[in-house]
Amino acid sequence: MEEALYTIGEVAKLANVSIQTLRYYDQIGLFKPAYVDPETNYRYYKDLQLYHLDLIKSLKYIGTSLEDIKKVQQLTREDLLLFMNEQEKIIEGKLIRLREIQQNVVHAKRRIQKQLNYPVFGEVVIRDEDEMRIIQAAANNLTPLDLLNASYSKLKRIVEEEEGVINNSYVAIITNQPYSYIEEITYTKIFTPILTDKRISTISTEIEVSKIPEGRYACIYYIFSPEVYFSNLKKLMDYVSNHHLQVTGDIYELFTSSNYSPSEQEYIVEMKIQIAD
Amino acid sequence: MEEALYTIGEVAKLANVSIQTLRYYDQIGLFKPAYVDPETNYRYYKDLQLYHLDLIKSLKYIGTSLEDIKKVQQLTREDLLLFMNEQEKIIEGKLIRLREIQQNVVHAKRRIQKQLNYPVFGEVVIRDEDEMRIIQAAANNLTPLDLLNASYSKLKRIVEEEEGVINNSYVAIITNQPYSYIEEITYTKIFTPILTDKRISTISTEIEVSKIPEGRYACIYYIFSPEVYFSNLKKLMDYVSNHHLQVTGDIYELFTSSNYSPSEQEYIVEMKIQIAD
Numbered sequence: 001m002e003e004a005l006y007t008i009g010e011v012a013k014l015a016n017v018s019i020q021t022l023r024y025y026d027q028i029g030l031f032k033p034a035y036v037d038p039e040t041n042y043r044y045y046k047d048l049q050l051y052h053l054d055l056i057k058s059l060k061y062i063g064t065s066l067e068d069i070k071k072v073q074q075l076t077r078e079d080l081l082l083f084m085n086e087q088e089k090i091i092e093g094k095l096i097r098l099r100e101i102q103q104n105v106v107h108a109k110r111r112i113q114k115q116l117n118y119p120v121f122g123e124v125v126i127r128d129e130d131e132m133r134i135i136q137a138a139a140n141n142l143t144p145l146d147l148l149n150a151s152y153s154k155l156k157r158i159v160e161e162e163e164g165v166i167n168n169s170y171v172a173i174i175t176n177q178p179y180s181y182i183e184e185i186t187y188t189k190i191f192t193p194i195l196t197d198k199r200i201s202t203i204s205t206e207i208e209v210s211k212i213p214e215g216r217y218a219c220i221y222y223i224f225s226p227e228v229y230f231s232n233l234k235k236l237m238d239y240v241s242n243h244h245l246q247v248t249g250d251i252y253e254l255f256t257s258s259n260y261s262p263s264e265q266e267y268i269v270e271m272k273i274q275i276a277d
Numbered sequence: 278m279e280e281a282l283y284t285i286g287e288v289a290k291l292a293n294v295s296i297q298t299l300r301y302y303d304q305i306g307l308f309k310p311a312y313v314d315p316e317t318n319y320r321y322y323k324d325l326q327l328y329h330l331d332l333i334k335s336l337k338y339i340g341t342s343l344e345d346i347k348k349v350q351q352l353t354r355e356d357l358l359l360f361m362n363e364q365e366k367i368i369e370g371k372l373i374r375l376r377e378i379q380q381n382v383v384h385a386k387r388r389i390q391k392q393l394n395y396p397v398f399g400e401v402v403i404r405d406e407d408e409m410r411i412i413q414a415a416a417n418n419l420t421p422l423d424l425l426n427a428s429y430s431k432l433k434r435i436v437e438e439e440e441g442v443i444n445n446s447y448v449a450i451i452t453n454q455p456y457s458y459i460e461e462i463t464y465t466k467i468f469t470p471i472l473t474d475k476r477i478s479t480i481s482t483e484i485e486v487s488k489i490p491e492g493r494y495a496c497i498y499y500i501f502s503p504e505v506y507f508s509n510l511k512k513l514m515d516y517v518s519n520h521h522l523q524v525t526g527d528i529y530e531l532f533t534s535s536n537y538s539p540s541e542q543e544y545i546v547e548m549k550i551q552i553a554d
Contacts, residue, residue: 004425014430016437031539050426052539054433054445058385059537062378073537077393080537084386091379098375101339102368108335109361116354148281149327153291156331160293168331260336260350260357262308262329 005035005044015053030070031056062087100196107195111168115258115268122232124220124239129272131214135159136191137207139172143186144229147172155192158207169193170255176247176273178237182230188250212252217272218245224255224267236271246276282312282321292330307347308333339364377473384472388445392535392545399509401497401516406549408491412436413468414484416449420463421506424449432469435484446470447532453524453550455514459507465527489529494549495522501532501544513548526551 012019025031026043031053033043059069064087072083119125137155152170173189194209220236222228233251240247254270289296302308303320308330310320336346341364349360396402414432429447450466471486497513499505510528517524531547 004427006427014427016430016434047425047427048542048544049539050430051445051534051544052537052542055534055537058381058445062382062385073539075537077389077536081386081389081393084382084389088379088382088386091375091382095372095375095379098368098372102365102372104335105339105361105365105368108339109358109365112354112358112361116358148324150281150283150291150324153293153327157293168328168335257328257332259354260329260332260352262326262350265325265329267325267328 004047006047006050008033008043008045011045011050011053015050015057017053017057025056025066028066028070030066063090103196107193108168111256115256118221118268119219121222122220122235124218124236126275127217127219127272129212129214129217132212133194134171134191134210134212135194135207136173136189136210139187139190141186142172142190144182145226147187147190151190152192155190155207159192159194168256172253172255173250174253175250176237179230179233185233213249213274215248215274216277217274219270219272221268221270223258224269229269232269233271236273240273240275247273248276249274281324283324283327285310285320285322288322288327288330292327292334294330294334302333302343305343305347307343340367380473384470385445388533392533395498395545396496398499399497399512401495401513403552404494404496404549406489406491406494409489410471411448411468411487411489412471412484413450413466413487416464416467418463419449419467421459422503424464424467428467429469432467432484436469436471445533449530449532450527451530452527453514456507456510462510490526490551492525492551493554494551496547496549498545498547500535501546506546509546510548513550517550517552523553524550525553 006014008019008022011017012022022031022043026033031049034046034049035044036042037044056069059072060066064072072080075083135155135158142151149170169192171191171193172187173191174185174187177184179185191210218236218240220232220239222232236251239245251271251273254272256268256270258266258268283291285296285299288294289299299308299320303310308326311323311326312321313319314321333346336349337343341349349357352360412432412435419428426447446469448468448470449464450468451462451464454461456462468487495513495517497509497516499509513528516522528548528550531549533545533547535543535545
């Protein structure tokens with residue numbers, strides 16, 4: 001390849017960068033012209049410099065700041081390899097984070113989709129449901145009369161730290177029994193769904209990873225208010241009993257918001273109990 | 278869930294956010310306390326508000342700005358679903374981009390690794406090489422005496438636009454013939470490697486996607502200078518002829534930089550020719 005000199009406009013065109021960028025790179029000492037005409041101050045670049053402009057572009061492309069590019073230019077090959085290994089790890093971390101965010105959006109979509117297709121409130125329906133991974137804790141004698149959002153605080157914090165994911169569903173479990181009064185009910189577990197496939201380390205003796213099994217469920221949906229809690233539970237239990245359905249598990253209560261608006265505070269409760277197919 | 282009031286400090290603890298953040302959310306009207314004591318100005322929040330704080334956190338988590346969260350809070354479920362679809366597309370785009378950057382870093386690492394293991398310059402070695410996807414163009418009568426970095430400008434721009442990737446290797450092809458003088462040599466093709474698995478659309482009649490086949494190559498490496506070009510080419514051809522190796526393809530000339538430093542301009546040329554196993 002023989003020697004040739006290009007004007008700044010030619011370099012901009014050949015290398016697909018703007019003239020302003022080239023002027024700025026000169027100014028900060030990142031990429032200086034081979035020759036500046038002392039009379040006109042025009043910049044001239046050698047052909048081989050195009051190659052170094054590509055290297056700068058490729059470093060910029062992988063997310064290196066202009067300040068760091070100057071440092072990278074001084075590295076030995078060995079250190080350059082270490083630098084690239086570090087970049088690879090940073091990118092891997094970003095990919096993991098982004099995939100988690102993706103799973104969160106998919107979950108939010110599913111939740112909204114489900115809300116758009118809610119069955120009639122206050123009536124029992126039979127539904128086939130997928131398995132749901134959950135993280136659960138002992139309910140410590142909580143009852144429907146004193147369960148709070150705040151009760152989930154510790155669980156949510158663990159999911160946030162372990163999974164890096166924010167969740168918007170809170171669930172409580174009661175055993176299937178012929179309750180006659182709300183005062184008889186005590187929760188056995190509270191939990192929140194796990195949204196990612198990530199392996200969660202065993203956190204403590206009180207908190208564990210579990211799942212709601214896939215299968216057929218008798219479900220009832222209603223707009224949350226403490227007053228209608230027991231009548232809906234009763235309706236679900238009566239339906240199961242009247243239709244001679246064989247119950248195979250506990251009763252799950254899922255609490256979720258019907259919208260994102262802080263002014264229209266409307267929450268939906270879904271109660272469901274697994275039955276034999 | 279029954280009514281309860283929390284101080285700003287309690288909410289901060291329960292929801293794993295800072296008091297400053299809660300104050301700021303109040304100030305911009307994003308998340309306001311249910312009650313402010315008119316005498317002390319202390320903020321108090323209801324338990325159900327924790328749920329809305331989670332929704333805000335989850336929107337922030339997926340990358341929504343605070344300004345946009347305010348808008349999202351007003352959306353109907355149908356529009357919320359559209360919003361989430363949009364977010365999913367944005368994330369998908371970011372993932373694609375990030376994977377391309379990852380491939381670029383992996384390629385840079387491979388290039389540096391190769392440079393750390395260069396054989397002795399100016400001596401022929403036999404190497405088994407992987408297939409390399411390339412994008413190539415007719416060389417339009419270019420010769421070793423007038424090939425420039427600028428000659429690759431059009432090809433590089435296409436790779437940049439189609440692949441979204443910056444490349445740092447430039448290659449030219451000559452046919453295998455018993456050259457006696459440099460003046461006899463004309464390039465048939467010039468090309469640059471393709472780094473991603475992306476399908477590149479047919480770009481024009483002059484530019485096409487092709488590959489350097491995997492297989493055994495006789496190779497010679499040298500530090501670039503126009504003066505030593507022909508002696509190295511001659512050495513490669515003589516080696517092949519003296520060892521009675523059966524040549525199965527063209528001669529490839531790969532041009533690359535030995536470092537990122539603009540002050541130590543050292544370029545490496547690798548010439549290689551495929552031979553029968």
